[in-house]
Amino acid sequence: MRIAVDAMGGDYAPELIINGAIQAVKEFNLDVVLVGDKAAIEKLLKKNQYSGSHIEIFPSSEVIEMDEPPALSVRRKRDSSIVRGIELVKRNEADAFFSAGNTGAVACAATLSLGLLTGIERPGIAIIVPNLKNISLIIDVGANIDPKPSHLVQYGIMADVYSRYILNKTNPSIGLLNIGEEESKGTDFMKETHALFEQSRLNFIGNVEGKDLFSGKCDCIVCDGFVGNVALKVSESLAETLMIFLKREIMSNFMGKLGAMFLRQSLKRIKKKVDYAEYGGAPLLGINGVVMIGHGRSNSKAVKNAIRFAAEEVERKVNDKILEGMKKI
Amino acid sequence: MRIAVDAMGGDYAPELIINGAIQAVKEFNLDVVLVGDKAAIEKLLKKNQYSGSHIEIFPSSEVIEMDEPPALSVRRKRDSSIVRGIELVKRNEADAFFSAGNTGAVACAATLSLGLLTGIERPGIAIIVPNLKNISLIIDVGANIDPKPSHLVQYGIMADVYSRYILNKTNPSIGLLNIGEEESKGTDFMKETHALFEQSRLNFIGNVEGKDLFSGKCDCIVCDGFVGNVALKVSESLAETLMIFLKREIMSNFMGKLGAMFLRQSLKRIKKKVDYAEYGGAPLLGINGVVMIGHGRSNSKAVKNAIRFAAEEVERKVNDKILEGMKKI
Known part of the structure; x- marks a missing residue:
């Protein structure tokens, strides 16, 4: 299982994206291809003392920023991490793609390059x-x-x-x-x-x-x-x-501070319950390929979990099941 | 200032509507006309030991329920508290109308009977x-x-x-x-x-x-x-x-219970801040008349405050100002 990850997308890219990818390859049985600025990625892998064989780099020289118009940026920035990452899926060099970058650009690149499932x-x-x-x-x-x-x-x-x-x-x-x-x-x-x-x-x-x-x-x-x-x-x-x-x-007030001390664990558990990082990403469904979109504010935990869910979507053949579902409408 | 109040609308009608109306006439310088089932209203006024002259009853025999189709129910239930209450405003027997009942029916009755402000x-x-x-x-x-x-x-x-x-x-x-x-x-x-x-x-x-x-x-x-x-x-x-x-x-858990004790006042203040009952109602704007819609779950505090805001809307001539605003677009 190989998941392509946009190393340049998201508010905390590339740092937390790479941290999340490292955590993912350590915890799960999969490989990651980090797409983006080779030098920056290498530096961060080194900083995090990762020297294993489960992470590869696919270099790309451009970045689609968060506020760029999706269709135009996808057309113009052919060497962006989003376009290159999707192409890896297209060429079967990756099983899925994850990006916490420009959502519209990911949806646009995925639709144009991978196409939609029959009937969708x-x-x-x-x-x-x-x-x-x-x-x-x-x-x-x-x-x-x-x-x-x-x-x-x-x-x-x-x-x-x-x-x-x-x-x-x-x-x-x-x-x-x-x-x-x-x-x-x-x-x-x-x-x-x-x-x-x-x-x-x-x-x-x-x-x-x-x-x-x-x-x-x-x-x-x-x-x-x-x-x-x-x-x-x-x-x-x-x-x-x-x-x-x-x-x-x-x-x-003092009473509030005191109360908060006792409530710390309870508040932590609620935060965990409502934390989007638990699921990490939002699947872009209907695409002929597995694409996962992350929140702009994705932290390393969110990236790790998004990679895991992308892998599960591949393993459990969600797209094949959607095609079967379409036949039975 | 006379505010017509739908005594029959809302999840806690007529009890809490009447409680709210009593609080309003006690706290503010205004009169209320309670529209609805005369016997039930009289009984509740008595139960609340209200015998003053600031509350009148306008009897109506029908109630438009929360889930009834608005236009149809307004047409059919001519003696409903909503239709009768709006008519009081139409005939200048009340300055404004408040209901915590069927929102669609209130909007429909108000539009049909009072009409819209010029240009709206x-x-x-x-x-x-x-x-x-x-x-x-x-x-x-x-x-x-x-x-x-x-x-x-x-x-x-x-x-x-x-x-x-x-x-x-x-x-x-x-x-x-x-x-x-x-x-x-x-x-x-x-x-x-x-x-x-x-x-x-x-x-x-x-x-x-x-x-x-x-x-x-x-x-x-x-x-x-x-x-x-x-x-x-x-x-x-x-x-x-x-x-x-x-x-x-x-x-x-025990720590949570302990913490909550200390936090009680803080939580109360937050609840007050986010409590819709502080404003009580939502103005239906654009109507040639003052109409205030309450949350279905309006409690007596919400009713009281909605009556106050309706009175302010009349006093401050909001509709005249809207007409002036429309001329300047």
Whole structure:
């Protein structure tokens, strides 16, 4: 198993990307190809005293920055770590690709170079979030901001497969993110999508609401990429804001400081529960190849776990299962 | 000042609605007309030992339930507390109306009966949320789920006015909720809306992202009602989920319980900060009349504060200011 990793993408690249890759090859039975600035990577491998044979370097001279327009940058920067990394998968020199860099550029390069699975019209980004009962999968959180109803049903199929084979769920339930539960709710687009889901063979439980992202009402939540992206960023921001409120309160008085001392372990466990780094990355599903996208702020733990999940997606043949699922719609 | 209050709407109606109304007339210089089941209201007023002259009852025999289809129920239930309450405003027998009942029905009855302010094409529901610096206003969170770009600019004008005259902000800044900050981001709808805002006289700061709902980056956030509704419900749900995680952790071990004792005051202050009951209701803006919508779960404090904010909206002539704002676009 060989995972290509964009060494240059993410807020803490290349340092924490390389640390994460080193941890991954030490903990899991796989190899990593670091794509990027050869000299910088070599220096960091040396600094981390890694001299094993499980990490290789594939040199690339360009970097697509976080705020560059995806399609244009992919076309112009042919020697970027993202374009080169995807090409390794295309040529079967790597089994999967992970990047914590420009999400749009990764999605664009992957779609152009690897293509989509037969029957899939658009790729979708799926994320795993903790809920009151367990975990749920949300798709799409930003790859496709102007979808058709059929795209959302395809996301449902991909969510079903990913939940079964990676998250080990039996007959995962699928909800459609809407503004009310009744099937008459929402825009015409939502009603049309609801009807298509009703006709599918998926375990469709109907519309769910924003509150159900964390309630555990269903295993998978399907939404359009615009709404999903807003919901994801709202959630991240709110969790951080509440933590800042808590810190401010705690530090403002003696009792608070005392209480926080006793609560340290509890708070740590909650942080672990809601930490995106536990899953590390978000699979870009629908691509004819395995591509994992990391949070811009990915730390070494997130990188390590994203590499692990990418490897599992390859091992468990998620794409073959999606193709089978498409045949049975 | 006379505020009509739907005594029958909300999860805790009529009990907590009536408690809130009693608190409001005791604390503020205003009268309340309770609309609903006369016998039930009289019984609760008696139970609460209220015998003053600041509360009147306007009897109505029907109730629009939370899950009834708005337009249909408003048409059929002519003697419902929502329809009757709105009519009191229409006939100038009340200055404003508050309901914690079926939001869609309130919006529908208000639009049909009172009409819209000149130049406003759709009403919008605005909510106030705490952020890291202060508070911000988000509009629309569900009245208009399939808006045109012009509707969003009108929401911007209403948000500007409400922030100035109710939230006491000087030259409030307005952001458009999108999936990235660059003006090239988002759907064609978002780009068109962005261009319209650029041409307006509003203090438009451009696109903002989901993370900015709580960052305090701008005073007002404008969004389409579908996205706003999802964002609102996601936020509520996440805040509750994190609190449940915290409680579970705390109760699972001795150190946690001990820490929580010391932290009780800090947690109370945070709860107060993020408690929607502090503002009580969400103004339905754009209506030719003052209408305030409460959370289904409104408690007596929320009802009391919603009545206060409705009275302030009347006193500070928010609708006149919106009409002036519309002339200056």
